[in-house]
Amino acid sequence: MKVIVADINGTQHEIDQESQPDFNVLARWSGNRYLVLASNENDLFNPLDPNNNINKRDKERGGLFWKLRTCSQECYLQYTTFLRNKNKASYLLAQRRLYNDFR
Numbered sequence: 785m786k787v788i789v790a791d792i793n794g795t796q797h798e799i800d801q802e803s804q805p806d807f808n809v810l811a812r813w814s815g816n817r818y819l820v821l822a823s824n825e826n827d828l829f830n831p832l833d834p835n836n837n838i839n840k841r842d843k844e845r846g847g848l849f850w851k852l853r854t855c856s857q858e859c860y861l862q863y864t865t866f867l868r869n870k871n872k873a874s875y876l877l878a879q880r881r882l883y884n885d886f887r
Contacts, residue, residue: 787814792831794867808838811864812852818860819852826853826882828863832870856885 785801790811799805801814810829812819821829821838829850830836840849855863862878865871 785814787812789813790864790867792867794864794869796864809852810867811860813860818855818857820855820860820863820878820882821850822853822855822882823849824851828875828879828882830875831867853882854885855882859885 786798787801788796788798789805789809790796791805791807792810797805810821810831823829824842824845829838831838836850838850841847842849859878859881862874862881866874866878
């Protein structure tokens with residue numbers, strides 16, 4: 785099964801489900817399952833924020849702070865749009881969608 789992943793620039797790559805790309809994956813789409821890089825508090829990773837580090841460790845829970853989390857298709861589309869054009873409005877819309885997905 786093919787999976788579509790997005791890198792830090794929003795470029796989408798089609799890969800095999802078992803393969804591991806040689807870049808950081810910020811969004812993933814396989815079938816009808818959408819994932820975006822977010823924290824446990826459902827804050828989306830913002831590569832434009834100098835305080836965000838993709839390899840940050842979670843001191844409270846252990847493991848990585850940023851993980852791929854399930855979201856809606858609308859959230860995925862807004863987030864990948866943000867990654868491509870770096871427009872803060874798309875980021876805010878994706879963030880709101882992510883919050884509303886878990887209410």
